[in-house]
Amino acid sequence: MSVPASSTSLLVRVPTVNDLVSEPTETVSLSAATAQNTTPVAGTGSILDNDGSPSLSVSSPTVAEDGNFAQFTVSLSNPSATATTVSRRLAAGATNPATGGGVDFGSGTATNLQVSTDSGTTWTNATSATIAAGTTSVLVRTPVTNDTIDELNETFTLTATTTAGTTSNASAVGTATITDNDPTPSLALTGPATINEGAGTATYTVTLSAASGQTVTVAYGTTGGTATSGVDFTATSGTLTFAPGATVATFSVPITNDTTFEGSESYSVSLSTPTNATIGTGTTTILDNGTGGGGSTTIRRPFLSPARPWPKTATSRNSPSASPIRVLPPPRSAWPWRPVRPIRPPAAAWTSARARRPICRSRPIVGRPGPMPPPQPLRLARPACWFARQSPMTRSMS
Numbered sequence: 001m002s003v004p005a006s007s008t009s010l011l012v013r014v015p016t017v018n019d020l021v022s023e024p025t026e027t028v029s030l031s032a033a034t035a036q037n038t039t040p041v042a043g044t045g046s047i048l049d050n051d052g053s054p055s056l057s058v059s060s061p062t063v064a065e066d067g068n069f070a071q072f073t074v075s076l077s078n079p080s081a082t083a084t085t086v087s088r089r090l091a092a093g094a095t096n097p098a099t100g101g102g103v104d105f106g107s108g109t110a111t112n113l114q115v116s117t118d119s120g121t122t123w124t125n126a127t128s129a130t131i132a133a134g135t136t137s138v139l140v141r142t143p144v145t146n147d148t149i150d151e152l153n154e155t156f157t158l159t160a161t162t163t164a165g166t167t168s169n170a171s172a173v174g175t176a177t178i179t180d181n182d183p184t185p186s187l188a189l190t191g192p193a194t195i196n197e198g199a200g201t202a203t204y205t206v207t208l209s210a211a212s213g214q215t216v217t218v219a220y221g222t223t224g225g226t227a228t229s230g231v232d233f234t235a236t237s238g239t240l241t242f243a244p245g246a247t248v249a250t251f252s253v254p255i256t257n258d259t260t261f262e263g264s265e266s267y268s269v270s271l272s273t274p275t276n277a278t279i280g281t282g283t284t285t286i287l288d289n290g291t292g293g294g295g296s297t298t299i300r301r302p303f304l305s306p307a308r309p310w311p312k313t314a315t316s317r318n319s320p321s322a323s324p325i326r327v328l329p330p331p332r333s334a335w336p337w338r339p340v341r342p343i344r345p346p347a348a349a350w351t352s353a354r355a356r357r358p359i360c361r362s363r364p365i366v367g368r369p370g371p372m373p374p375p376q377p378l379r380l381a382r383p384a385c386w387f388a389r390q391s392p393m394t395r396s397m398s
Contacts, residue, residue, distance in 0.1 A: 006354070016047050026050060030061055053200055054078045054136075056086065056167040058160050058174030066146040070105060070176040070344055071120075074160045075137040076167065084131045085398070086112055088140055093155025104178060105144050105156050114141050128163065137307045151213025151278070185210045186278045187218055189271055194264070201252045204269055206240055208277065210309040216242035218274040227265035232256050232312030241275075 003010050012030060026047040033040035054076035063070045074086060090106055090113070098104035106112050114123040116139040118134070129138045140158065157176070161171040190205035208216060221237035222229065229235040234254040242249060253269065269280040 009065055011165055014045070024054050037104070037299045052396045053166045054080050055169050056084075056160060056162055056172045058158055058172045058179070060175045063144055064175045064179050065144060067144060069141040070144050070156075070178070071139060071141040072158045072174050073137050074131070074140055074172075074177065076131055077136075079134045079136055080165055081133055084164050085128055085163050086131070086160040086171075087163050089159045089161075090142060091157050091159065093157055093177075095155045096152045098154035098156040098178055100142075100156065102145060102148070104154055105142055105176070107143050115139065116141075129160070129195045133164075136392060144178055144180070148182055149211055150185055151180050151211045153180055159254050171336060180213075182210070185212050185216070187216075187271055189220075189269065189279075190264060191269065195255060197255050200255055200257060201232075202255055203252045204317060205252055206249050206271065207249075210243060211245050211247055212276055213243065213244050214277045215244060216274070218279060219272045221270060223268045223270065224392070225266040225337060227267040229267070232258070232265055233267055281366060290336070306383050363368040 001010065001012070001179045011394055012025075014028060016028075023271055026049070027044050028047060029042050029044045031040040031042040050191070057075050057077070059073040059075070061070055061072060074088075076084060092100065095130055100106040110125045113126065114124045115129045116123045117130075123141065129140055131138050140160075142158075149350065155175050157173050157174045157175050159171055162169075172271065186206045188209065189204060192202055195202045204220075206218065206220070216237055219237070219239050220232065222235050225236075227233055230297040233256060236251065236253045238251060240249040253267075
């Protein structure tokens, strides 16, 4: 280049590049010499950076509980001319906090935090991460635990703090969310299928199919079936609460031990309005314990006479019964004695006084022990004979 005649200077310019790299003020020099002045002279220009210091950030990933790792990206808003090193720290989140140390996340060992600088191809156990000059990010991961506890989605945080290099903010925080993959536990209701009314109390157990990380509540109550509330059992209701991790709770239903002989009766126990669980039902049958003496029955033997050859019997019980009782006589073949028709004496025998009395006899039924009762003849207008015919239920004449 030449300096025009009569001129003492000329302008020289060099284009600059407006990059995105955060960097300090840079310089550029220009030197010049002439044929007469072979020693060059130099000038220095400064390039002022207009990008400012990069800001530090940490991503907030969402990971399934069975996803093995929660992966964060630690980033700079723009590249830096120098390497940036950050320390990292894990902590429970503010909402539904997860537990570290391998319970929900982390490991408590050297694998607690791992770093990758090649987009996840290789991972290195490290307590710090370095973003190389000219790059903008590094990957950091920590393991998550696939438990069997039904729970809300949980959170934890990763805090990155600049320890070398320059960032506009000293630290950044990312929040990871672990989505639960466990099914809602079911509530199983167990208790006595039958119970003797003399037991006094029926106890029921409600069991969760699996421990829950949430508080589980369920309402319970009784419903009368053939058993009557207030008569056969006491109506019972309430709410059971399972603290996180608890799986068993119980409640009881009072049973009335009455004196009425009755058949088996039943009532139902049900669960309703659960929170964080599903429900089931159960039924219990109350067996009568015979405290009414089994309902013993007394049948009075009636007085018999020719005027009452077919008497009525009187029946009574020592306790009430909840159902009708039918009293049936045994078959005639089961009676201990039976009468026979009178034996008419020969005609010549009617002349004697004794012959005017009918001759009667009875015979026992084979297989029935006991003495034969004597005949009880009654005088009638014509020869005939009345006998007591006995049975366990009635006594009649024929």
